[in-house]
Amino acid sequence: xxxxxxxxxxxHRLAILAYVAFALFPLFWLLKVSVTPTSLLYTEGIRLWxxxxxxxHYAFVLTHSSFPTFFLNSTIVSASTAVIVTIVxxxxxxxxxxxxxxxxxxIVGLLLLTQMFPLVMLIAPMFKMLSPLGLTNxxxxxxIVYVAFNVPFATFLMQSFFDGIPKDLEDAAMIDGATRFxxxxxxxxxxxxxxxxxTLGFVFTAAWSExxxxxxxxxxxxxTTFPVGLLSFVSKFSVDFGQMMAAxxxxxxxxxxxxxxxxxxxxxxxxAGAVKG
Amino acid sequence: xxxxxxxxxxxxxxxxAKQKIAAYLEPWLYSAPVLILIVAIMLVPLALGISYxxxxxxxxxxxxxxFVGLKHFRELAGDxxxxxxxxxxxxxxxxxxxxxxxxxxILALLLxxxxxxRALAQALCFLPWAVPSFLSGLDxxxxxxxxxxxxxxxxxxxGILSEPSNILSDPETAMWGPIVANVWWGIPFFAITMxxxxxxxxxxxxxxxxxxxxxxxxxxxxxxxxxxxxTMAISILLRTVWIANFADLIIVMTNGGPADRTQIVAxxxxxxxxxxxxxxxxxxxxxxxxxxxLAYSMLIVVLRQTMLTRH
Numbered sequence: 001x002x003x004x005x006x007x008x009x010x011x012h013r014l015a016i017l018a019y020v021a022f023a024l025f026p027l028f029w030l031l032k033v034s035v036t037p038t039s040l041l042y043t044e045g046i047r048l049w050x051x052x053x054x055x056x057h058y059a060f061v062l063t064h065s066s067f068p069t070f071f072l073n074s075t076i077v078s079a080s081t082a083v084i085v086t087i088v089x090x091x092x093x094x095x096x097x098x099x100x101x102x103x104x105x106x107i108v109g110l111l112l113l114t115q116m117f118p119l120v121m122l123i124a125p126m127f128k129m130l131s132p133l134g135l136t137n138x139x140x141x142x143x144i145v146y147v148a149f150n151v152p153f154a155t156f157l158m159q160s161f162f163d164g165i166p167k168d169l170e171d172a173a174m175i176d177g178a179t180r181f182x183x184x185x186x187x188x189x190x191x192x193x194x195x196x197x198x199t200l201g202f203v204f205t206a207a208w209s210e211x212x213x214x215x216x217x218x219x220x221x222x223x224t225t226f227p228v229g230l231l232s233f234v235s236k237f238s239v240d241f242g243q244m245m246a247a248x249x250x251x252x253x254x255x256x257x258x259x260x261x262x263x264x265x266x267x268x269x270x271x272a273g274a275v276k277g
Numbered sequence: 278x279x280x281x282x283x284x285x286x287x288x289x290x291x292x293x294a295k296q297k298i299a300a301y302l303e304p305w306l307y308s309a310p311v312l313i314l315i316v317a318i319m320l321v322p323l324a325l326g327i328s329y330x331x332x333x334x335x336x337x338x339x340x341x342x343x344f345v346g347l348k349h350f351r352e353l354a355g356d357x358x359x360x361x362x363x364x365x366x367x368x369x370x371x372x373x374x375x376x377x378x379x380x381x382x383i384l385a386l387l388l389x390x391x392x393x394x395r396a397l398a399q400a401l402c403f404l405p406w407a408v409p410s411f412l413s414g415l416d417x418x419x420x421x422x423x424x425x426x427x428x429x430x431x432x433x434x435x436g437i438l439s440e441p442s443n444i445l446s447d448p449e450t451a452m453w454g455p456i457v458a459n460v461w462w463g464i465p466f467f468a469i470t471m472x473x474x475x476x477x478x479x480x481x482x483x484x485x486x487x488x489x490x491x492x493x494x495x496x497x498x499x500x501x502x503x504x505x506x507x508t509m510a511i512s513i514l515l516r517t518v519w520i521a522n523f524a525d526l527i528i529v530m531t532n533g534g535p536a537d538r539t540q541i542v543a544x545x546x547x548x549x550x551x552x553x554x555x556x557x558x559x560x561x562x563x564x565x566x567x568x569x570x571l572a573y574s575m576l577i578v579v580l581r582q583t584m585l586t587r588h
Contacts, residue, residue, distance in 0.1 A: 026420055045430070091308070118567060125329060216551050241419065251412050255407045259404065
């Protein structure tokens with residue numbers, strides 16, 4: 001290796017390190033404050049690690065706050081949303097992938113349109129629509145809203161997975177007398193399992209993060225989701241930094257688990273939902 | 278239909294009328310649940326929202342609901358907070374997109390060359406994307422808080438701040454808070470899309486150029502840039518619209534303050550609907566935002582069309 005090569009390699013590794021540090025530091029800080037005992041928080045200032053770590057904030061958050069309920073609510077909402085969206089999007093994605101029919105381009109256009117307009121625009125009318133149905137302040141109402149918001153991008157995502165599976169498979173099954181739906185269910189779906197898992201992961205993460213509609217639609221403690229709970233905790237007890245950050249770490253756990261699950265499919269997911277983030 | 282049963286004899290379509298109808302309906306049956314959901318839960322509220330823009334709808338006033346014509350829009354024209362929000366939206370959107378794109382592109386270029394531990398480095402660099410947006414907002418708000426966060430102290434040590442204060446509470450600098458959080462959170466998006474595009478460039482192009490004596494800068498300019506250009510253009514355009522609509526970080530970090538200096542149009546709509554419960558006025562602002570975004574998208578489509586015809 002020439003000198004120039006070595007210098008370039010070192011610069012490259014340093015740049016990568018800088019990116020990794022930038023990506024991880026805020027998360028590291030969250031973790032650090034969450035394990036810092038309150039008595040040390042103000043005296044030790046911005047030390048990188050407290051002289052004594054403790055899990056007292058976690059213990060408090062898990063036993064003396066409503067966060068376990070919020071966590072459960074968010075899990076129910078996100079899991080139901082993910083399952084429903086994936087089923088519905090698998091059907092539509094299959095149609096987009098396998099059929100050529102009049103109206104298909106209108107459907108694609110409609111799905112794209114829903115990704116372009118400001119969702120905040122729907123907050124007020126959504127509240128007005130759901131309130132007489134008794135669906136405000138209810139987890140069911142949230143699931144309905146989240147399902148609709150996530151279905152367009154999940155459809156594109158599922159379509160991209162079906163596109164990767166050869167058509168001959170279900171053609172052969174149908175020659176043998178199976179209906180298309182049977183072929184879809186028994187041959188195509190099992191082959192798409194990794195794609196289904198990725199779609200579940202993407203939708204779960206999106207529903208887990210949703211804040212604005214939950215703020216508008218939920219007002220009682222009973223149906224509060226984690227983001228709303230954390231935000232109201234922050235505005236009420238804005239000095240209990242340790243507890244807030246312990247709760248923040250809890251909110252991070254499912255997101256990180258699903259990140260591991262969908263990591264391999266990020267490219268596909270982001271191109272399908274390019275407009276979604 | 279792409280598929281006809283192979284059993285159909287070649288001398289004509291002998292399927293019964295019933296079978297034909299079934300074949301015609303099949304794709305619609307598969308798409309029906311998605312279509313129903315979108316129409317009922319997105320298009321109907323969208324239409325309602327547009328109608329609210331011309332009506333007096335306040336949640337706390339049971340007698341509201343009357344048609345008021347263009348009243349909200351006349352109010353908007355004289356609303357200084359709204360005009361400020363428009364300017365802030367431009368500032369927020371373009372600085373976020375440009376920084377996300379630049380840092381994302383550099384990260385993609387760095388990750389595009391093989392090295393030991395690349396898979397791990399890539400996963401760690403992309404991790405912020407998985408952090409829920411409200412948590413990114415809170416986390417960065419804490420990082421900027423002089424009581425628990427390190428950033429004010431660092432900026433003070435560097436001589437950028439005269440005292441370790443919170444930049445989020447200073448009207449002059451507050452907007453940088455959400456922008457930094459947004460950049461941190463959005464770099465992975467651009468890095469991932471750019472990396473995918475980079476990996477689709479045939480490697481032998483570089484080898485051929487190297488044999489022809491092209492230096493690294495020349496190769497980047499004449500191979501990488503032209504190959505990436507379409508992906509860059511599309512992802513930047515779509516992202517611009519998305520970020521203009523993205524209010525979560527601002528709601529969480531500053532709530533539009535101090536003195537409306539971080540209020541963007543999307544967060545202003547949310548504030549009107551959620552805090553003032555003035556659904557009519559909120560919908561009028563939303564309609565204006567919708568029209569502006571549509572105009573922006575149309576402009577882009579037209580620009581693209583003229584560029585394509587010129588080549």
